[in-house]
Amino acid sequence: MFTKDRLITSLFLLLSLVLVGHFVYFCIGWNVFVSLSDWKGLAPSYNIVGFDQYLRLFHDPVFLTSLKNNLILILLFVPGTLFLGLFLAILLDLKVRGEGVFRGIYLLPFALSFVVTATLWAWMYNLKIGVINTLLGKTGLEFLKSGWITDPNIALYCVVLALIWQFAGYTMLIFLAGIRSIPESQIRAAEVDGASGFNLYRRVVIPQLKAPALSAFVVLMVFALKAFDFIFVLTDGGPGYRTYVLALMMFRWTFSKNEFAYGAAIATILFLLALVIVVPYLYLSFRREKE
Amino acid sequence: MVSVTIKDLTKQYGTCVAVKDLNLEIKDGEFFVFLGPSGCGKSTTLLCIAGLVKPDKGEVWLGNELVTSPERDIYMTPQKREVAMVFQDYALYPHMTVFKNVAFPLEVRGEDKGEIMERVKATAELLGISQLLDRKPGQLSGGQRQRVALARAMVRKPKVFLLDEPLANLDAKLRVKTRIELKKLQQKLGVTTIYVTHDQVEAMTMADRIMVQKDGVTEQIGTPDELYNHPSNLFVAGFIGSPEMNFIDCTLIEEGNRLWLDAKEFKIPVPAKIVPELKSYIGEDLTMGIRPEDLYERESVKGITQKNALRMTADIIEPVGPYLLLHLSKGRCPLVARVKETTARIGQEVDIEMDLSKIHMFDKKTTEAII
Amino acid sequence: MRSPKPRRVILYILLVFSVFLFLLPLWACITTSFKTVKDLIYTTPVEPPLSPTVAPLITAFNIMVRPLLNSFTFTVAAMILSCLLGSINGYILTKIKFRGSNIVFLFFTIGIFIPYQAVLVPLVLTMSKLGLYNQIGGLILAHTAYGIPITTLLFRNFYGLIPDSVIMAAKTDGAGTWTIYRRIVLPLSLLPFVVAAVFQFTSIWNDFLFGVVLARGSEVQPASVALANLKGTTEFQWNVQMAGTLWYALPVLVIYLILAKYLIRGYMAGAVKG
Ligand SMILES: Nc1ncnc2c1ncn2[C@@H]1O[C@H](COP(=O)(O)OP(=O)(O)O)[C@@H](O)[C@H]1O
Numbered sequence: 016m017f018t019k020d021r022l023i024t025s026l027f028l029l030l031s032l033v034l035v036g037h038f039v040y041f042c043i044g045w046n047v048f049v050s051l052s053d054w055k056g057l058a059p060s061y062n063i064v065g066f067d068q069y070l071r072l073f074h075d076p077v078f079l080t081s082l083k084n085n086l087i088l089i090l091l092f093v094p095g096t097l098f099l100g101l102f103l104a105i106l107l108d109l110k111v112r113g114e115g116v117f118r119g120i121y122l123l124p125f126a127l128s129f130v131v132t133a134t135l136w137a138w139m140y141n142l143k144i145g146v147i148n149t150l151l152g153k154t155g156l157e158f159l160k161s162g163w164i165t166d167p168n169i170a171l172y173c174v175v176l177a178l179i180w181q182f183a184g185y186t187m188l189i190f191l192a193g194i195r196s197i198p199e200s201q202i203r204a205a206e207v208d209g210a211s212g213f214n215l216y217r218r219v220v221i222p223q224l225k226a227p228a229l230s231a232f233v234v235l236m237v238f239a240l241k242a243f244d245f246i247f248v249l250t251d252g253g254p255g256y257r258t259y260v261l262a263l264m265m266f267r268w269t270f271s272k273n274e275f276a277y278g279a280a281i282a283t284i285l286f287l288l289a290l291v292i293v294v295p296y297l298y299l300s301f302r303r304e305k306e
Numbered sequence: 307m308v309s310v311t312i313k314d315l316t317k318q319y320g321t322c323v324a325v326k327d328l329n330l331e332i333k334d335g336e337f338f339v340f341l342g343p344s345g346c347g348k349s350t351t352l353l354c355i356a357g358l359v360k361p362d363k364g365e366v367w368l369g370n371e372l373v374t375s376p377e378r379d380i381y382m383t384p385q386k387r388e389v390a391m392v393f394q395d396y397a398l399y400p401h402m403t404v405f406k407n408v409a410f411p412l413e414v415r416g417e418d419k420g421e422i423m424e425r426v427k428a429t430a431e432l433l434g435i436s437q438l439l440d441r442k443p444g445q446l447s448g449g450q451r452q453r454v455a456l457a458r459a460m461v462r463k464p465k466v467f468l469l470d471e472p473l474a475n476l477d478a479k480l481r482v483k484t485r486i487e488l489k490k491l492q493q494k495l496g497v498t499t500i501y502v503t504h505d506q507v508e509a510m511t512m513a514d515r516i517m518v519q520k521d522g523v524t525e526q527i528g529t530p531d532e533l534y535n536h537p538s539n540l541f542v543a544g545f546i547g548s549p550e551m552n553f554i555d556c557t558l559i560e561e562g563n564r565l566w567l568d569a570k571e572f573k574i575p576v577p578a579k580i581v582p583e584l585k586s587y588i589g590e591d592l593t594m595g596i597r598p599e600d601l602y603e604r605e606s607v608k609g610i611t612q613k614n615a616l617r618m619t620a621d622i623i624e625p626v627g628p629y630l631l632l633h634l635s636k637g638r639c640p641l642v643a644r645v646k647e648t649t650a651r652i653g654q655e656v657d658i659e660m661d662l663s664k665i666h667m668f669d670k671k672t673t674e675a676i677i
Numbered sequence: 678m679r680s681p682k683p684r685r686v687i688l689y690i691l692l693v694f695s696v697f698l699f700l701l702p703l704w705a706c707i708t709t710s711f712k713t714v715k716d717l718i719y720t721t722p723v724e725p726p727l728s729p730t731v732a733p734l735i736t737a738f739n740i741m742v743r744p745l746l747n748s749f750t751f752t753v754a755a756m757i758l759s760c761l762l763g764s765i766n767g768y769i770l771t772k773i774k775f776r777g778s779n780i781v782f783l784f785f786t787i788g789i790f791i792p793y794q795a796v797l798v799p800l801v802l803t804m805s806k807l808g809l810y811n812q813i814g815g816l817i818l819a820h821t822a823y824g825i826p827i828t829t830l831l832f833r834n835f836y837g838l839i840p841d842s843v844i845m846a847a848k849t850d851g852a853g854t855w856t857i858y859r860r861i862v863l864p865l866s867l868l869p870f871v872v873a874a875v876f877q878f879t880s881i882w883n884d885f886l887f888g889v890v891l892a893r894g895s896e897v898q899p900a901s902v903a904l905a906n907l908k909g910t911t912e913f914q915w916n917v918q919m920a921g922t923l924w925y926a927l928p929v930l931v932i933y934l935i936l937a938k939y940l941i942r943g944y945m946a947g948a949v950k951g
């Protein structure tokens with residue numbers, strides 16, 4: 016009973032399944048396969064050597080530095096973005112005039128390409144005539160001038176700051192939608208019960224933002240793991256390896272040094288780390304949808 | 307126009323049995339109603355007939371054609387069944403004008419333009435929606451939408467009409483009006499019609515025959531008259547008729563050579579006519595049923611042969627149009643009587659006569675009717 | 678006139694100060710793009726140019742025009758393809774009951790979250806096998822394939838709102854699966870198509886990773902890669918760099934100004950920036 020009508024529709028689904036099947040699933044498997052080989056140099060080699068590449072990784076100081084930097088990114092960027100987003104969302108929830116304009120401006124950086132924002136921040140952080148140092152000079156805060164992304168001690172924090180700037184609008188959006196979905200009557204009831212201002216948010220509103228916070232959390236975590244373009248363009252991992260991250264290392268080792276097996280091993284680790292975050296989340300949301 | 311036959315139809319959703327072992331024969335040209343409370347499987351049955359839901363088991367026949375049979379791996383798609391369906395939410399295509407909506411079934415069948423034009427116009431005329439043809443569904447009132455849905459179903463002269471609570475979303479007044487029009491229209495067209503409703507008044511006034519369903523199980527099939535006067539179990543007896551039939555729990559006892567229904571607060575003699583049917587139930591718990599209109603105030607009783615008087619307290623007197631509803635009680639036994647007029651006053655006692663020739667008896671354990 | 682409460686004043690001060698912080702980099706970019714080298718030194722980046730010039734914009738445009746056209750070509754093509762496929766998938770997943778539909782949905786959903794690093798090497802190998810390495814076609818294929826998961830999710834969410842009874846009515850009216858899609862579902866999809874198209878356009882346009890591994894340094898390199906190169910080669914010509922940035926960001930800025938509402942719906946639907 017496969018009618019012609021049905022056949023056309025099925026063929027389209029099949030096309031999608033083949034595309035996603037190959038480019039997502041098969042390629043992931045293929046990558047794992049490559050990571051178990053000794054492929055180095057331009058000619059592919061599928062000589063399987065087992066977990067050698069992975070063992071090598073854990074003695075590689077660049078890998079350990081990158082891993083540490085990813086961790087710092089997660090620990091600073093994720094909560095920073097969540098808090099700034101929540102802060103902005105609450106500000107905008109206070110019956111602000113021109114709310115739409117403010118919202119539009121805060122969200123704007125998120126719509127831009129990482130290459131754009133990285134270039135913008137390169138100009139911000141530029142040592143000699145960059146935006147920040149010039150402004151500090153003009154406002155008599157000369158002593159705060161700094162090398163920013165060229166200063167090994169603070170380069171990574173400068174990257175984090177710029178990323179928070181880019182993502183805060185997104186978390187603001189998610190939180191604002193969450194706040195707005197709380198029934199008005201509940202807020203009124205809480206107000207009648209004497210909660211107001213800060214207390215109203217702390218006791219009534221914020222506890223109900225778990226679901227939006229969780230989804231934003233997952234998005235930010237996954238991003239913090241795979242962050243690449245922004246850092247590649249802004250610092251290229253420098254100074255030294257101070258802002259190296261896993262995705263950047265994977266790219267450099269694979270496509271500059273042609274260490275394909277080694278790069279594939281880094282990619283596999285990245286993938287596994289992402290799974291640790293995403294699988295529980297998907298499991299939760301699928302279960303919720305079923306109910 | 308065809309008959310519809312259903313054999314052993316069963317449909318389960320997970321652990322929820324929506325329809326169980328349904329057997330049914332609907333005659334050619336009949337107006338047949340599925341009646342039951344919400345969630346009892348009426349829509350599911352209808353969707354199985356339309357082919358929109360595949361049953362787990364059983365057969366559906368349209369005339370002489372077997373269209374569904376999972377056992378024999380037969381399944382005809384809804385597109386080929388030539389049945390038309392009207393949904394409770396009307397399911398109009400929101401992006402199409404009324405004309406396009408009504409024309410859609412003809413267009414997908416590849417009828418030619420002239421023919422489509424003619425038939426849409428004729429159908430619109432019949433349903434009084436000619437002036438609406440250029441509008442979109444969003445610009446119509448509920449009643450108008452309902453008509454467009456009917457027009458879309460009728461335009462292609464289907465073998466069977468399936469109507470799923472088509473009046474449920476209309477206001478009360480329009481519902482009554484449309485009910486009558488729909489019945490007339492069906493008589494005029496003579497198309498076999500299956501009509502789903504949870505409203506027993508709708509069912510009683512429109513149907514040739516009714517099937518009462520509960521929890522996926524058929525409780526009774528019969529004409530409105532049969533269901534009203536001879537309900538086959540407690541559920542049907544209670545579901546049909548408004549106000550509801552009175553039920554009195556009692557025990558059948560034999561005392562002084564007579565059978566009595568002992569309801570604690572009072573005893574009612576069993577009329578001689580039904581003694582043979584009841585004889586085997588002596589000592590058992592039964593439920594007696596009597597409709598409110600078969601209770602009378604003593605003053606107004608004339609010409610009733612088998613009667614029994616009860617002295618009860620009037621709790622509430624509720625005027626409903628031409629009648630009064632007397633809410634009565636004796637001890638913990640409540641009764642409702644429907645009378646034309648009354649001398650009773652609230653809180654005072656009043657003598658009530660029961661027309662014993664009209665009582666219904668049910669086995670309390672099985673809930674099945676005894677007579 | 679009531680004088681405003683001090684609390685409200687603080688609120689607006691905070692809001693406006695935030696606006697300053699959020700717009701500062703962009704503002705500095707715009708002013709710098711219109712500055713001569715001399716102005717670059719004699720004015721702060723936040724001040725407007727003393728003698729405005731479009732020379733940096735012209736220089737940058739000449740460098741960027743080819744990559745911009747490349748980006749435009751593959752972005753539009755992949756946007757259309759991924760939206761169409763996503764729409765059909767969304768329709769099948771919501772309106773056609775079949776065993777395993779949940780598995781299929783999960784199959785697509787996981788694709789939204791994977792870090793693309795995990796497929797880069799095989800992706801390059803696949804494209805060279807297909808002869809699509811350093812080709813516009815390769816970029817179109819990659820962006821279409823990796824766009825399907827998110828567009829499927831978007832369309833599925835929207836199609837969940839079309840009542841099943843409408844589809845059932847069309848079936849009893851005699852329409853088949855494909856006819857229902859074309860005549861009923863597709864005409865009702867304007868909104869999801871705008872949302873998905875805006876979302877896909879900005880994501881693909883903004884992409885750097887696929888561009889850099891699939892078409893780096895070639896004739897067909899995307900604008901994102903060209904801009905990154907420009908940054909490397911014009912270290913001290915900040916005005917040209919900022920002008921190039923402006924050119925590359927322009928399409929997204931325009932879309933954002935006109936269609937932000939739809940882009941936001943895309944973000945809300947669980948869409949993730951990659
Ligand atoms: N698609 C479905 N999935 C799961 N359960 C369903 C579905 N459709 C109906 N049911 C269940 O089957 C039972 C009968 O439903 P239905 O036929 O719609 O009842 P009615 O039309 O009499 O109100 C209900 O308990 C309902 O919850």
Ligand SMILES: [Mg+2]
Pocket residue numbers: 345348349350470
């Ligand atoms: Mg129903």
